[in-house]
Amino acid sequence: MFRLAVVGAGRMGQLHLTVLREVAEIEVVGVVEPAWQVRQQLERFGLPVFADVPALVASTPVDGWLVAVPTPAHLQVVMELSYFGAPILCEKPAGLSVGEALQIGRVASSTGVRVQVAYWRRFVPSLKLLRARILAGELGTVQSIICQQWDEAPPSQAFRRSSGGIFIDMGVHEVDQLRWLTGSELDPVAAVGRIDPASGDQDSAHGLVELSSGASGVISLGRFFPGGDLVAVEVFGSRGHERLVLVDPQQADVAQRLALQEQLRDFIAGGSAGATMSDAVAAFRVAEALQAELA
Ligand SMILES: NC(=O)c1ccc[n+]([C@@H]2O[C@H](COP(=O)([O-])OP(=O)(O)OC[C@H]3O[C@@H](n4cnc5c(N)ncnc54)[C@H](O)[C@@H]3O)[C@@H](O)[C@H]2O)c1
Structure with a gap:
């Protein structure tokens, strides 16, 4: 059994904890969550919860870490965890800038700790099937x-003010998806968006x-899609066309x-996928350049 510790248990950390219940190969040995209000929400998981990483490592051995802290804390938390030598699955985008992502990469190479990005x-x-079909021509x-990627509703104003902007918070998914689907590199050309004056974050952007x-x-992004979240991909080829709706408001x-479960299984098996x-x-270089176009 792989002993996993989860660091950061807000919105995304709790989604991971929920799907982890279905992954029989992994035992969650502890959760690190500094906010007491959030710690109260974790009672339903029945797991040991700690206020910081040293308290957790003093109590249990760990085979790997899942990091779901806010993006501005990715670098500092990965640096702290890399000391313990176990692999790290870090939520996207892995740092708040290209510079921070590069620093995380340097920490990984100098300590020999594998850092996979979620x-x-x-x-x-x-x-995966669409990718195979594209690559096979x-x-x-x-x-x-x-x-x-159109979300049902925006996250909190506090989250929006520090998330790096819509291309860095949301659009990195699409950038990584485009590179992975096609095996191509991406050259950012232009971006437009509509700003939310209260947070300085975009409500939508292309x-x-x-x-x-x-x-x-x-890349089409929005923070308002009443009724549920939408994630879709449409490919136009000279011999075929495909539209996939990955996240559909009808199916939550x-x-x-299911993909988060497969990602965890891949992570504990060495992360080849x-x-x-x-x-x-x-992905960050492209997202950052598109974000800069909006400034
Ligand atoms: N892959 C996806 O589809 C997806 C979706 C949403 C969010 N995310 C990513 O997940 C990360 C977290 O986002 P969120 O929406 O859950 O944020 P959140 O603010 O809801 O939760 C973050 C939690 O981390 C805790 N925290 C802060 N500093 C900490 C530290 N040093 N150690 C341990 N815990 C700490 C906070 O108290 C909070 O409970 C972000 O990087 C975001 O980009 C990914």
Whole structure:
């Protein structure tokens, strides 16, 4: 049994804890959560909860870490955990800037600790099939790919003010997905968006990228999609077309939960299918450039 510790148990950490109940190969040996209000929400999981990492490691051995702290804390928490030598699955985007992602990469190489970044789309079966078909040329020459991510409602104002902006908080998923689906690198071309004056974060935005294959990509993001979250991908090829709806308001987050389970299984098996730190840095460069277009 793999002994996993979860660090940060807010919105995403609690989703991970919920899906972890279905992963029989993993035992959650502890959760680190400094906020007492959040610690009260964790009682329903029946797990040992600690206020900090030293308290957890003093109480139990750990084979791996899942980091779901706010993005501005990724670097500091990964640095702290790398001291213990066990692999780390860090939530996207792995730092708040390209510079921080590079620093996490340097910490990983200098300590020999494997850091995988939680780009869960890589574990959605229908997307894996689409990737295989694109790479095998079944759709012909890919002309364009449109990726949509529209959330039902925005996160808290506090989260929005410190999340790095819509392309860094949300759009990195689409950037990583485009690179992984096509095997191409991305050149950011332009971005437009509508700002929320209260947080300084965008309510919606569109990014245009050119793929090294010559195809074009459109990244469509929004923080208001009443009725539920939507994640969709549409590929236009010279010999075929495909539209996949990965997260559908009618089916809630079933596909995401199953993909999160597969991601955890891949992580404990060595992470051969997951995103590496160099994938995360590459995605970050594109997301950061698109975000800069909005300034
Ligand atoms: N993969 C996805 O689809 C997805 C979706 C949502 C969020 N995320 C990512 O997950 C991360 C967390 O986002 P969230 O929405 O859960 O935020 P959140 O604010 O709801 O939760 C973060 C939790 O971490 C705790 N925390 C803060 N500093 C800590 C520390 N040093 N050690 C331990 N815990 C600490 C906070 O008290 C809080 O409870 C972000 O990086 C975000 O980008 C990923």
